[in-house]
Amino acid sequence: MRARSTFEQELTDLQQDILRLASLTEETIYRAVQFLLQQDAAGANQIISGDVLIDKLAQEIEDKCVKLIATQQPIAHDLRLSITSLKFLVSLERMADYAVDIARATLYIYGYPLNRQLMEYTSKMSRVVQQMIKEALDAYVNNDAQRAREMCSLDDEVDFISAKIFQEAIRAMREKTQPQIVIPAVYFLLISRYLERIADHATNIGEEVIFLITGEKRELN
Amino acid sequence: MIKNNIWRAIINYFFILLIFLAILQFYFFYHLNLGWALLTSFIFALGLGWIFFKQVISPLKKINTVTKAISQGNLNQELPLYEQKEVSQLAQNINDLVRQQKKILAQITAEKNRMQTILNSMTEGVVALDNQGNVLLLNSAVENFLGVTREAYLGKNILNLIRNYDLERAVKQALKSERPITQEFQLIYPEPNFYYLKATPLKNQEQEKEGIVLLLRNITKEKKLDQMRTEFVANVSHELRTPLTSISGFLETLREGAIDDPAAAHRSLEIMSQETNRLAKLIDELLHLSKIEERRVVHRWxxxxxxxxxxxxxxxxxxxxxxxxxxxxxxxxxxxxxxxxxxxxxxxxxxxxxxxxxxxxxxxxxxxxxxxxxxxxxxxxxxxxxxxxxxxxxxxxxxxxxxxxxxxxxxxxxxxxxxxxxxxxxxxxxxxxxxxxxxxxxxxxxxxxxxxxxxxx
Structure with missing residues (x-):
């Protein structure tokens, strides 16, 4: 009985740890995009140096999770919880890395003239991506499989805006009058790819939430 | 149970009466008519038992059911008064007790409602957490800030309610250090807003940790005003600086010999005069703006x-x-x-x-x-x-x-x-x-x- 209750406590702690990491990742992505749009180099540097904390946190949670599986040998929902936690970790850590990539891109394009249209699309895309992350995490917090299913439809919008960014970047680069636009345009292409990958990871989290709650595996995009 | 009691009472009455009658017969008539004695005692015992039942057992039965209902929380009970004095007094006392309890309960409820109303009318958000960081209470302001409903998050960890790393760390620190902590942080959802947090650990009378209270204030507007002011100062300085730089540049040129070249001197002076005008115009407009902002201008209605x-x-x-x-x-x-x-x-x-x-x-x-x-x-x-x-x-x-x-x-x-x-x-x-x-x-x-x-x- 005693062992059982420590196990339950450990599982709850694990969920809290995941949420803590998620909060940090969510915020890092938001701020990375804000610093990009505001052309804030100091902020971008902050994001890059802040990644150490995320990596450290992820490593700690991973160790805990492995120890939990090894010593408690969970089954059924508990096993799913432990396994999905491991997968969440990987996704969240990866998402934060993309945020760092966005911050690096911010530094590279600092000082170049920026294409308003590209900025606008990126801002729009980041809002959709953040909505996806929020929905996925809310689904996890509230044990809401329906919400997780719905959130994945946002991925189409991300792809749509990403295509727009491609078009606009290519159009801008073809204009011979402004050769200095090429470098930021290329970075905006990369940034749109980073955001797209973040959205994919958010979708993965959504899928895992469905698996966690219902036990069924589903491909959502 | 009650029936048993009646029969026990009747049997008791019966035997007492029987003995009493038997003694009476021996004393007065020196012989015993057992049939008559049995019959008479039985009839009287029934009568006495019935009176006993009416006056004591039946009221007690009623009191019993009523007190049971009261103990289960139903306070809307009133006992009738009975003929029997002691029973009547008991009923009276119970009625008083219930009335008293009702009054206290109403007071407590009113007090609680008042506290809830006060909490909910606050513009600051209030969240109370236990020692593990689970939500005990939150007010309407928090519901508004976060766009959530209270019921979904009671008993859950603060991270479920507010997914913010800085906030959670502040809560943990305050719980650990047992000292209040203040901090500013930004929430992304539902809208990007800045908040001021004061986390105050609670202690009960035995000086044991009893959770923590978080006070949240939305300071987005202040932040924005602050930023506007900083930008304003920077902008004004920049605007004043630009013509000044030009003027001092041309002054320098004049001093370094251009003054002897009439054409160059003339051009320098021309530009300096332009820039001076610009500076004057700028300051005029600034004064104008500040006057208008003070609403002192429209006096010529x-x-x-x-x-x-x-x-x-x-x-x-x-x-x-x-x-x-x-x-x-x-x-x-x-x-x-x-x-x-x-x-x-x-x-x-x-x-x-x-x-x-x-x-x-x-x-x-x-x-x-x-x-x-x-x-x-x-x-x-x-x-x-x-x-x-x-x-x-x-x-x-x-x-x-x-x-x-x-x-x-x-x-x-x-x-x-x-x-x-x-x-x-x-x-x-x-x-x-x-x-x-x-x-x-x-x-x-x-x-x-x-x-x-x-x-x-």
Missing amino acids: QLVQLKEIINQVAVTFQPQAQQKSLTLTVEIPVELPSISGDPDLLAQVLTNLVDNSIKYTLPGGQVLIRATTYRDNVQVEVKDTGIGIPPEDLPRVFERFYRVEKARARELGGIGVGLAIVKHIIKAHGGSIKAESIPNQGSSFKVTLPAEVRSEM
Whole structure:
């Protein structure tokens, strides 16, 4: 009985740890995009140096999770919880890395003239991506499989805006009058790819939430 | 149970009566008529038992059921009073007790409701957590801040309610150090807002940790004002700096020998004089703006015919428009109600608006001044087919020194307070101004002023 209750406590702690990491990742992505749009180099540097904390946190949670599986040998929902936690970790850590990539891109394009249209699309895309992350995490917090299913439809919008960014970047680069636009345009292409990958990871989290709650595996995009 | 009691009472009465009658018979008649004694005792025992049942057992039975209901929480019970004095007193006491309990309960409920109302009427968010960081209580302000409902998060960890790393760390620190912690943090959802947090650990009478109370205040507005002020100071310094740099540069040139070259000296002086004028104009406008912001300006209230002012401004700007090959048209209905205000200030509003329109419209475009009556208001619209204002800049164009593209605006000779002045004049006249714009298609500024209403300043 005693062992059982420590196990339950450990599982709850694990969920809290995941949420803590998620909060940090969510915020890092938001701020990375804000610093990009505001052309804030100091902020971008902050994001890059802040990644150490995320990596450290992820490593700690991973160790805990492995120890939990090894010593408690969970089954059924508990096993799913432990396994999905491991997968969440990987996704969240990866998402934060993309945020760092966005911050690096911010530094590279600092000082170049920026294409308003590209900025606008990126801002729009980041809002959709953040909505996806929020929905996925809310689904996890509230044990809401329906919400997780719905959130994945946002991925189409991300792809749509990403295509727009491609078009606009290519159009801008073809204009011979402004050769200095090429470098930021290329970075905006990369940034749109980073955001797209973040959205994919958010979708993965959504899928895992469905698996966690219902036990069924589903491909959502 | 009750039936048993009756029969026990009857049997008791019966035996006592039987013994009593037997003794009576022996004493008086020296022989025993057992049948008669049995019958008589039995009848009397039944009678006495019935009286006992009526007066004691039945009321007790009632009291029993009622007290049971009370103990289960149903306080809406009242006992009838009985003939038997002791039982009656008991019932009375129970009634008093219930009444007292009801009163205390009502007081406690009222107190609790009052506390809840106070908590919910606070603009600050209040969240109470236990030692593990699980939510015990939250008020309406928090529900509004986060767009959540209370019931879904009671008993859950704070991280489920507010997914913010800094906040959780502050809570943990406060719990550990047992000292209040204050911190600022930003929440992304539902809208990006800044909050001020005060986390105060609670202790009970035995000095044991008893959770923590979080006080949250939305400081987004303050943050924005703060930023605006910083930007304002930076902008003013920059605007003052630019002509000064130029002046001191040319002074230096003069000192280093240009003064002996009449042509160069003349040019230097010319530029220095221009820059001095610019500086003076800037300071004038700043003073003007600060006066208007203090609402001390409209002291010349009089009836104003907007028609005249519009025509006058249009005439003034006609040469400038022609120079840029723009068409400047005026549309005024025949009947335009007069308004009350300061004609010079209102002319300034139009001047600033039309000046902007001409500045930001490419050659060949159009500028239109149109006046209309709208309910009890007069609306003046200045519309152009210019470069427009991007939607994200639109809400900020009325800020002092805010400019969409700084370099270009300076080139065109603007110092960035024109629209701020317009807005304050309109406000001082009790009116409103609205800007609409589509980039590359044009902008429209609509000024609405109350018709012929004399407002007290």
